Amino acid sequence: xxxxxxxxxxxxxxxxxxxxxxxxxxxxxxxxxxxxxxxxxxxxxxxxxxxxxxxxxxxxxxxxxxxxxxxxxxxxxxxxxxxxxxxxxxxxxxxxxxxxxxxxxxxxxxxxxxxxxxxxxxxxxxxxxxxxxxxxxxxxxxxxxxxxxxxxxxxxxxxxxxxxxxxxxxxxxxxxxxxxxxxxxxxxxx
Amino acid sequence: xxxxxxxxxxxxxxxxxxxxxxxxxxxxxxxxxxxxxxxxxxxxxxxxxxxxxxxxxxxxxxxxxxxxxxxxxxxxxxxxxxxxxxxxxxxxxxxxxxxxxxxxxxxxxxxxxxxxxxxxxxxxxxxxxxxxxxxxxxxxxxxxxxxxxxxxxxxxxxxxxxxxxxxxxxxxxxxxxxxxx
Numbered sequence: 001x002x003x004x005x006x007x008x009x010x011x012x013x014x015x016x017x018x019x020x021x022x023x024x025x026x027x028x029x030x031x032x033x034x035x036x037x038x039x040x041x042x043x044x045x046x047x048x049x050x051x052x053x054x055x056x057x058x059x060x061x062x063x064x065x066x067x068x069x070x071x072x073x074x075x076x077x078x079x080x081x082x083x084x085x086x087x088x089x090x091x092x093x094x095x096x097x098x099x100x101x102x103x104x105x106x107x108x109x110x111x112x113x114x115x116x117x118x119x120x121x122x123x124x125x126x127x128x129x130x131x132x133x134x135x136x137x138x139x140x141x142x143x144x145x146x147x148x149x150x151x152x153x154x155x156x157x158x159x160x161x162x163x164x165x166x167x168x169x170x171x172x173x174x175x176x177x178x179x180x181x182x183x184x185x186x187x188x189x190x
Numbered sequence: 191x192x193x194x195x196x197x198x199x200x201x202x203x204x205x206x207x208x209x210x211x212x213x214x215x216x217x218x219x220x221x222x223x224x225x226x227x228x229x230x231x232x233x234x235x236x237x238x239x240x241x242x243x244x245x246x247x248x249x250x251x252x253x254x255x256x257x258x259x260x261x262x263x264x265x266x267x268x269x270x271x272x273x274x275x276x277x278x279x280x281x282x283x284x285x286x287x288x289x290x291x292x293x294x295x296x297x298x299x300x301x302x303x304x305x306x307x308x309x310x311x312x313x314x315x316x317x318x319x320x321x322x323x324x325x326x327x328x329x330x331x332x333x334x335x336x337x338x339x340x341x342x343x344x345x346x347x348x349x350x351x352x353x354x355x356x357x358x359x360x361x362x363x364x365x366x367x368x369x370x371x
Contacts, residue, residue: 112315119311123307130277
């Protein structure tokens with residue numbers, strides 16, 4: 001599955017050819033192999049990433065030296081450490097590709113300039129960020145409401161292809177369960 | 191005495207605004223003076239607006255099946271808050287948005303938002319920044335919730351936001367942090 005940024009934007013806001021050109025002058029395309037590091041702990045997050053193809057994970061190392069995943073991004077999703085991106089401060093996170101990925105990135109300083117150059121894009125990014133915020137509100141609500149097992153079942157029934165693409169130990173990390181327990185839940189489920 | 195940040199003052203932290211533009215903003219928004227415990231949104235209503243806190247404090251929470259309150263977010267001076275799912279999909283909200291103290295809140299409904307951006311396109315930059323800040327806060331909160339024990343969480347939170355912890359009842363902070371005795 002692949003979703004170009006132009007296609008994605010077009011779903012919300014039609015852009016003229018010249019606007020597409022301007023957009024492309026503000027963005028950078030890159031292909032990153034599996035396990036490529038896009039952001040490391042201690043660096044400032046300079047880019048906002050759009051996933052055209054592939055999958056990203058965002059994680060930090062907790063005080064038990066384990067990787068704690070807080071977010072994933074699939075095709076059509078944008079990802080960055082927003083705090084670092086906005087404040088120009090070192091990030092606590094790593095962003096890494098889980099599979100070979102095709103990405104489009106916008107530099108933090110370019111972002112406001114891009115909105116000035118193509119004001120229509122305001123609507124696109126507003127919709128994107130509202131969806132992002134809606135998803136995180138929902139995710140937080142589920143985390144409060146459901147037991148971890150319920151959350152696992154909810155997650156796997158709503159996103160079955162995702163469960164196929166992402167290694168089991170990463171799903172476990174994201175859900176706050178041990179890999180062994182996720183294995184057991186998977187067996188119970190099938 | 192708590193701070194108050196008017197909406198034009200807050201916007202000017204990000205972009206310039208002239209007096210005419212300030213008037214336009216005032217015309218499309220509504221101002222509410224809330225007493226402690228007043229509601230802006232109740233469960234099963236449809237959330238049609240974004241809310242900006244000029245002064246005071248709002249909380250957004252839901253009740254689980256045991257009628258326990260879980261606070262998703264707070265908003266103090268300079269913060270925006272809304273139920274994004276209800277707003278985007280226009281279906282009924284699961285949340286309550288309530289004042290935890292006397293508050294002055296600006297309401298910008300969804301349709302007025304669109305008209306406002308058409309009239310003052312550079313506000314798009316302001317709102318994008320706001321949403322990024324909001325997303326940053328969500329990411330930070332997620333990180334805290336994943337890392338720490340209840341005691342560490344409470345301690346870290348109260349060390350980071352001492353003024354806030356003074357303003358809000360302890361049970362509400364605990365609800366927000368997901369700590370239940």
